Amino acid sequence: MKTKTKYRLLLAGLIMGVGLTGLAALSLGPVPLSFPLDSFQAKILFDLRLPRILLALMVGAALAVAGVLFQGLFRNPLADPYVLGTSSGAAFGATIAVFSGMNLRFFGLSARPLFAFGGALLATALVYSLGRSGRRPALTMMLLAGIAVGAFFSAMTSLLLFFRQQELAKIMFWMMGGFAYARWAEVRIVLPYLGGAFLYSWSLARQLNLLLLGEEKAHQLGLAVGDFQRRIVMTASVLVAAAVSVSGAIGFVGMVAPHIVRLLIGPDHRSLLPASALAGGLLLLVADTLARILLYPVELPVGVLTSFIGGPFFLYLLSLLQKGRSDWY
């Protein structure tokens, strides 16, 4: 089958999946729905379940697109905002914004994503400058730097927890990730960042393809590599910051979704980016719906659930690498 046909089929399948899962997620929950809806049911449906579903889709999409960007940047399919420590950096920034008790606003934007962006950018810049010893970003250096930077920022967040123990539940939320606080306000925070960053990344799809050939080759084909890489770091940080500032640090979506999409339609970013965004959204929506109903009436933090799936998946990819498989996708 031609790649283009496969791509169209995949998009159609993903859109259908999102629609069906969305309907299921709307109807599932402690309050049963009956038609016609009374005002209480309508409130549950439109002010709780619907924004939560949209938020899960958007955060999943943002994380998957950020994952694609990082994987292109490091030329490595193991790169992911969570593994690289970017999410921990963003979570730390968001925590500071929340606990300094401010409702600071810059140009009508809430301070939380801005602080999260600062943390994400700092973490990514650190890992990126450490993780590329020599000419090629080395796998070991990237992973080790990611672990160190992630641990550092998590420790900083824990330190805040230590000083503000009365806010325990909220901090745990940042660290584990979840959608329990999802309302329309959160949807409005994420949407412009996700939309802008996604369109911008998509417009750079061809450049991202060149980068996969290696920095030297990309340069020879006319790409100003250093400048381009800085733009990618910024864009990915915006996406992670937007996602983390509304849902905390949710791991591995950014690795799993692009990996599956590449297996199906190949590495071309022009189709990889939109398909991964949809796949990431669907993945996180499924995970969040499961998190709501698995241990009903108790709700699992969705970050715990994605790490349950993502951890073994990461090990599986690592074992492929150990066997020296060079043809990833």
Add this chain to the structure above:
Amino acid sequence: MAGPILAVEGLSFSFGKRPVLADLNFTVPTGGFTGIVGPNGSGKTTLLKCLNKALPPTRGRITFMGQDLAGIKLRALARQIGVVPQQWETPFAFTVREVVMMGRFPYLRRWAGARQEDRAVVEEAMRATNTWMLADRLVTELSGGERQRVLIAQALAQTPCLLMLDEPTSYLDVNQTLEICTLLTNLIRTKGLTVLAVFHDLNLAARYCQRLIMLKEGRIYAQGAPEAVLSSPNVTAVFGVETVVGAEPFNGRPHLYFSLPQRKERSTNRRQERSSGAE
């Protein structure tokens, strides 16, 4: 006759404090095959990188087609200069056609797709390099020689007027080597292309190049016609091997025969030193 395509004046390059290239002066004439030879570590690859703007010269000036190289934008440069690196691999499974199409990058607009013209150029480049039948294969599954030809196809898809190659034939067998060199020679004749290539194999350089630049320890030791540059004393001084120059039987180009200089005396001395040191 047009002026030189490349003019290099006083070019020096250092990695930190380690000088790699020192005060190079040469020109590359437009059209024709120019070769760069020299032992490992003599700065051949670094020189090529300075010439395609991958490394900024520490001192000196490079003029490409009458313009200062430093002032030419990368994208514009990529329409004029195609580069084939010595070694290249990617873990991402693009098809051969996709990789060759990336050679059109400097011509494509941001949101626009490939035009009919781009597809035609890509097909021609692939047919010329004998990679058309590989079009739908994955680059991750190619042999070294196939990958090299795909890279040349990609560089040709840039429709450059100058093609730079860094040891283009190191992974090829003898048949593929001659085919690539013949292809380059044909492109020079039919399209007025200029080829600048680093050669490890001196006999290949002697056979195909009209001009040679011979480097030793980051300096130009000799330059000019292969017959003059690849003289027995030059090769002995630069590579440290004894050399007899003969004629290659097919078309009478110079052909070199090598032998290590007689070192019996010195190696005996060294052995004696080592044994005395152990006592």
